[in-house]
Amino acid sequence: MTTLTTHPLRKVLNDEAHARPPIAIPSPARLSTLSLLFDADDSPQRAAIAALLQRLGLPLPDPHCAHHTAVAGDLTIRWALHTEFVRYTFILAGDCVDPFERTALDRLPKDWLASLPGQLMVAMHAALLPAAQEAPAGDISQRWFGGHDLIGAEIGEGNGVAYTDLLLHPDTHLAEGFSRYVVIDRAMGAAQSGRMLQRLFEMETYRMLALLALPEAKRQAPEIGRLGTQLRSVTQRMAEQSETDARLLDELSDLSAQGEQLIAESQYRFAAARAYYKLVERRITELRESRLSGLQPFREFMERRLAPAMETCETAAQRQERLMARLQRSTALLRTRVEVVHEAQNRGLLASMNKRAALQLRLQETVEGLSVGVLTYYAVSLLSYLFKAGKAIGVPLNTELATGLSVPLIALGVWWGMRRVKRTLLH
Template identity: 30%
Template sequence: MTAWQEHRYRRLIDAETHARPVLPASPPVRIRRLAFMSADGGADLRALHEKMGVVAGAAPEGPAWARQLVFRRDGRQVTWELHNEFATITWTGPTDDWEARPAGIGLELHENLLLVFATRIDVIGTESIAESALAGFSPLSLSYSSIFDGGAQAATDFRLDEDGFTRFEVAAGHSGELRIGVIVRRLLEIETYRTMALIGLPLAREMGGQVSSYERQLAAIMQKAGDGDTAEDHNSALEALHRLSGEISRTVELTSFRFAATQAYGEVLAERLTRLREKAIGEFTTIERFLNNRTQPALATCRATEKRLTALTEKVQRAIELLDARITLSIQTQNRAVLDGISQTGRSQYRLQLTVEGLSIIAISYYALGILGYVFEGLHEVLPFSKGEMTAVAAPVVVLVVFLAIRRIRRQAH
């Protein structure tokens, strides 16, 4: 048989397909779940991963180990699951199990993590939820509906009880153990993704004020740059823009992951809510409607803050480019003025040089003719020409010779 080399992700993909399977449940049953996030970017979760494996008695090897551990302890079924940025521990027991933090299931190993949410689901085998159970919820936020096309009922007010747990009541009717397991998982997922999606809201509100501060700083810098006329004013504004750009970039880096995760969790939450297939009971609202009315504005706030940061980053970049262009143009204008000045000076020097050369020709010719005058005075006695006649004839020749001599000297100098 041919032995093929497997892709390194093949086993991981197969394990992911079967990760976190639905665990059947039989009513009456109480399910509790705690979710924890790491305080140091995931290192705590990786360390907890190994420790929970010891508690569960599982061998820490193979892809299945990396996602879910299921074990029993003191009559409770315990499930520990590792997600991308959080871990959950879920345990089931009878409905009279009032221990919110039972010993022996590994809860003590989570003490260095951050508790994100705690949920309790009580499942009974009746057709409807008793009035006494509904009385424990706040009527102002009670969601009460039939789910899974009328196969069960669910009620919650999304408020924390005295133990710090959000409580759900479920009447499973004639649902089988596997269907009850699906119902429980769906409600747990809704609570999980609701909480994880809303974690980004406080950050968005905090960043909203910070973004407004950045926008005011940008406006002030551009106002100062517009009022300034000197190169020093423009350079000062450019330095301020670069500092502001650095601060905004750091803010984007700190918030981009959280905002992206918020939108991803929000999409998963919407999909899980749709799968409940709810119908309101009486005058009460459904879980889907209640959560959409709360989470959609929160998600919109996160999106708006993210868009403001993106738009602000682009505005600052355009402002930097504009100011750079203005400074470059100013420098070019100054350089052109300097070059024009140098050119004007050169032309002036050239005209002066021509003037000097002309005067030099006249002066040299004058002195040369003066010397020749002494010669012509002596020649007058032997030649039939007067001194004036010989000087008149020699003058153009002397001037021409001097002119040619000076021009040759100038050419050799250049």
């Protein structure tokens, strides 16, 4: 057998195609799902599911897994860990007179529910009913949705029907209430029912997570407007040249820092909102819905209610980008103007230095001439003493004539010596 070297992520990537698979859910059944946001540390989430399974006497999950399914009699527990949230789904098989009065959560320890780590974002109950319990939408609304207008459609190419009002209904487990879904299994079967319910749950979860960006977009809208107004003021003063460039540059730097802060605070949230919105659209497509007379289908509801919110977030992100682009252009323009001014100042400084250098050269040449005269004078004086000493010892010499004749020779020698020294220093 030939041994091949496999990539260390081969199995992980292969198993990713089978991550979080839907499970078969025969009707009738009651389902409850909870989605909680958490910080970067997911260890409390892993500890919470381990504590529940331990109390129910079930095997503990792999400490590194991202999803787990456990069965305790007629109760099925599904746990899925995502990037920023964890989702619990509890499935209770069997019929019930009122599926929203006695839910799957009643089978869980109350203290465990109260101690769940994270911030609850999505809480839903769903009832999966057989075709025999199908009723007109108006009756379903009166019975389980308080008479509210329903959102619903045939799903799975007509094999099922899903209803909801996306409102929060009173519940004993949560003061703010739970959302509700009623799904009729006309001919879906357990496997398709499981897929459809998972898509409905994910659609609602991703919708809520996408909307997390909306408050941030609304909060930043006036801030972006304020920065834009200040930028216009700076650019106007740049054109009028009413203030020093250094002060204008400081203001632009401060505006850039504030703009970068806004982007840092919202970049992840806006990017996540775009990703979640795409998932919502994908899950709606996977429902393969068809319109029910008198009801707003899921896609139409999302286009009317969720799409404007996402456009608001996208507009805020685009305004951030345009603001930063304007800041960069204004800063570059001002820096260019400052550089031009500096170049003009440097040219003036160089011209002044050249003029001073020329004056220094002329002064140096004058000093060199004086130096030749001074050195010649001292040399001639010394030589005259030598001539006088020679005459004193009897040398027939006219000292005045000899001194006079030596002056040009000594001056020429001194000049030639200084030129040679200067040439040596320059080279």
